[in-house]
Amino acid sequence: xxxxGEEVSNKQILLRDYVTGFPKESDMIHTTGTIRxxxxxxxxxxxxxxxxxxxxxxxxxxxxxxxxxxxxxxxxPQSPVLGFGVAKVLDSGHPDFKEGDLxxxxxxxxxxxLIQAPESLFKITHTDVPLSYxxxxxxxxxxxxxxxxYEVCSPKKGETVFVSAASGAVGQLVGQFAKLxxxxxxxxxxxxxxxxxxxxxxxFDDAFNYKDEHDLNAALKRHFPEGIDVYFENVGGxxxxxxxxxxxxxxxxxxxxxxxxxxxxxxxxxxNLFRLITKRxxxxxxxxxxxxxxxxxxxxxxxxxxxxxxxxxLEDTIxxxxxxxxxxxxxxxxxxxxxxxxxxxxx
Amino acid sequence: xxxxGEEVSNKQILLRDYVTGFPKESDMIHTTGTIRxxxxxxxxxxxxxxxxxxxxxxxxxxxxxxxxxxxxxxxxPQSPVLGFGVAKVLDSGHPDFKEGDLxxxxxxxxxxxLIQAPESLFKITHTDVPLSYxxxxxxxxxxxxxxxxYEVCSPKKGETVFVSAASGAVGQLVGQFAKLxxxxxxxxxxxxxxxxxxxxxxxFDDAFNYKDEHDLNAALKRHFPEGIDVYFENVGGxxxxxxxxxxxxxxxxxxxxxxxxxxxxxxxxxxNLFRLITKRxxxxxxxxxxxxxxxxxxxxxxxxxxxxxxxxxLEDTIxxxxxxxxxxxxxxxxxxxxxxxxxxxxx
Numbered sequence: 001x002x003x004x005g006e007e008v009s010n011k012q013i014l015l016r017d018y019v020t021g022f023p024k025e026s027d028m029i030h031t032t033g034t035i036r037x038x039x040x041x042x043x044x045x046x047x048x049x050x051x052x053x054x055x056x057x058x059x060x061x062x063x064x065x066x067x068x069x070x071x072x073x074x075x076x077p078q079s080p081v082l083g084f085g086v087a088k089v090l091d092s093g094h095p096d097f098k099e100g101d102l103x104x105x106x107x108x109x110x111x112x113x114l115i116q117a118p119e120s121l122f123k124i125t126h127t128d129v130p131l132s133y134x135x136x137x138x139x140x141x142x143x144x145x146x147x148x149x150y151e152v153c154s155p156k157k158g159e160t161v162f163v164s165a166a167s168g169a170v171g172q173l174v175g176q177f178a179k180l181x182x183x184x185x186x187x188x189x190x191x192x193x194x195x196x197x198x199x200x201x202x203x204f205d206d207a208f209n210y211k212d213e214h215d216l217n218a219a220l221k222r223h224f225p226e227g228i229d230v231y232f233e234n235v236g237g238x239x240x241x242x243x244x245x246x247x248x249x250x251x252x253x254x255x256x257x258x259x260x261x262x263x264x265x266x267x268x269x270x271x272n273l274f275r276l277i278t279k280r281x282x283x284x285x286x287x288x289x290x291x292x293x294x295x296x297x298x299x300x301x302x303x304x305x306x307x308x309x310x311x312x313x314l315e316d317t318i319x320x321x322x323x324x325x326x327x328x329x330x331x332x333x334x335x336x337x338x339x340x341x342x343x344x345x346x347x
Numbered sequence: 348x349x350x351x352g353e354e355v356s357n358k359q360i361l362l363r364d365y366v367t368g369f370p371k372e373s374d375m376i377h378t379t380g381t382i383r384x385x386x387x388x389x390x391x392x393x394x395x396x397x398x399x400x401x402x403x404x405x406x407x408x409x410x411x412x413x414x415x416x417x418x419x420x421x422x423x424p425q426s427p428v429l430g431f432g433v434a435k436v437l438d439s440g441h442p443d444f445k446e447g448d449l450x451x452x453x454x455x456x457x458x459x460x461l462i463q464a465p466e467s468l469f470k471i472t473h474t475d476v477p478l479s480y481x482x483x484x485x486x487x488x489x490x491x492x493x494x495x496x497y498e499v500c501s502p503k504k505g506e507t508v509f510v511s512a513a514s515g516a517v518g519q520l521v522g523q524f525a526k527l528x529x530x531x532x533x534x535x536x537x538x539x540x541x542x543x544x545x546x547x548x549x550x551f552d553d554a555f556n557y558k559d560e561h562d563l564n565a566a567l568k569r570h571f572p573e574g575i576d577v578y579f580e581n582v583g584g585x586x587x588x589x590x591x592x593x594x595x596x597x598x599x600x601x602x603x604x605x606x607x608x609x610x611x612x613x614x615x616x617x618x619n620l621f622r623l624i625t626k627r628x629x630x631x632x633x634x635x636x637x638x639x640x641x642x643x644x645x646x647x648x649x650x651x652x653x654x655x656x657x658x659x660x661l662e663d664t665i666x667x668x669x670x671x672x673x674x675x676x677x678x679x680x681x682x683x684x685x686x687x688x689x690x691x692x693x694x
Contacts, residue, residue: 271616
């Protein structure tokens with residue numbers, strides 16, 4: 001069976017093989033395939049042109065050999081890398097989508113994608129913001145920050161909030177949301193530039209460069225002499241162990257990610273979990289997919305905050321599909337400053 | 348200032364010094380002091396005769412040099428060991444207590460205790476059960492099991508529940524409560540005798556001896572092929588790490604204790620916390636002291652279950668105050684079979 005329309009060439013980034021250890025550009029392959037830009041008669045698929053590709057830490061976990069039980073479906077070697085993105089519909093066999101629609105959701109790392117089950121995509125109806133925001137502030141990372149902070153942690157005015165990887169796609173929003181709730185917010189990041197951004201652009205009360213700290217426990221004690229009520233966990237490892245020593249009674253830890261552990265064969269050991277008891281701490285892992293029903297409510301709030309100038313968002317964009325692999329790897333070297341996006345096309 | 352009445356001799360067990368490593372009988376000192384069995388004029392204290400002393404794992408943590416922040420107040424070297432117990436009021440300056448009242452709560456390891464702030468004691472009004480039950484089933488361990496299971500985990504009918512240290516003071520109740528809720532319940536313990544008790548006396552669906560299992564992950568997979576919904580954590584360490592690999596989506600872990608870690612200088616590392624994210628697990632530490640307001644409701648339920656024969660309770664009693672130190676140490680060697688109690692006097 002062949003799709004309708006002419007075949008056109010389609011630049012693609014394929015996963016070479018399951019990744020072990022630190023991801024490298026050579027784990028991904030540049031190739032050029034072909035694709036028909038019309039869907040088959042009777043199919044409910046859509047064909048999209050990919051505009052912005054989202055580079056997110058969780059993708060590393062989908063590049064692993066699938067273990068049981070899987071975190072999310074693993075990517076398939078020799079197939080396009082999968083991730084969130086913003087795309088334009090070129091042709092649709094699905095009644096909910098039509099040519100010209102803009103969507104965000106899971107797509108492939110290629111110029112054009114045939115999406116067999118478009119029901120999981122979100123249609124973009126507010127276009128008076130940068131479209132790339134739907135890979136970040138108004139997309140999966142934004143909803144992640146919102147769900148993790150509001151739903152999992154429920155911080156109250158006056159509480160203390162600590163965010164790790166705080167200048168990243170999620171962290172910068174967690175901090176700003178927490179400030180809007182009236183919390184005292186400190187973030188950690190991995191460079192002086194990022195620390196400056198946290199304090200001066202994102203309005204955190206304070207921030208520190210974890211790479212400059214010999215003793216993370218001491219650093220946290222300095223920043224939270226009275227302890228931490230809410231920790232938004234993005235990194236895992238020794239930072240988590242130090243945070244556990246500094247949590248207050250009835251503290252909440254939203255476990256969103258553990259980027260420091262993703263490239264290790266065996267995760268580091270966490271030694272201070274007895275504090276969960278002594279401080280009556282709730283530690284809860286979450287995945288944004290469980291909160292998609294909140295997206296309309298979140299979107300309304302975020303759009304309003306943007307309009308009122310209450311939220312800013314920093315993207316780190318790299319031009320060209322061919323540069324998407326290096327963009328992804330920047331996440332694990334900490335080179336990205338803000339939400340990492342690869343631009344395939346602007347329209 | 349001297350108390351009223353004659354001085355009488357008072358056998359006592361003192362803490363020698365802060366304990367490090369595995370507790371030994373020699374960490375406690377036998378001595379004989381004196382006490383007046385009347386309270387001072389105008390005092391709101393009470394004098395009690397101690398009947399049953401409760402031996403509980405958490406006591407080990409109160410024998411440590413106090414760290415910041417403390418778990419519970421550390422005991423004081425050269426002063427009586429502190430713990431829960433059942434006692435009879437000999438004299439009272441407090442309007443809520445009178446001679447002959449039976450109470451349970453924190454007391455000293457000695458024949459007679461002067462309790463300066465008796466407000467924290469519970470008066471025993473139901474005496475048609477063994478009085479020693481107020482150190483276990485109807486006391487702190489019972490309320491711990493109830494609060495941890497009902498309040499922290501909220502298991503639903505048909506869910507799978509795993510309990511470690513399952514034949515202990517708390518574990519045997521957790522399993523029975525969970526069975527009464529309609530759950531599938533498996534427990535682990537450290538001897539064949541305890542495993543038999545779990546299956547045949549306490550009505551667990553299944554049980555295993557963790558000391559016989561080379562691979563705890565495999566043992567849990569065997570007992571929970573579909574995974575664990577609720578884990579009642581009493582032991583910590585490698586069991587916790589194995590449980591994390593076997594939790595189901597949206598599982599709950601009530602962190603009650605980590606007895607395997609209490610005598611270690613540095614707790615073991617836990618490596619599988621990323622599962623909190625992938626399986627959306629909530630892990631929550633709790634301390635029974637936060638649930639004392641539920642005691643009346645719990646007591647009513649437990650008394651009814653006893654009357655209806657729906658709950659059994661196994662105690663391991665040792666006679667004599669002088670044998671209380673060895674009774675306490677039995678908890679850490681796993682020699683106790685059921686709730687460990689030291690009997691000072693029967694009335």
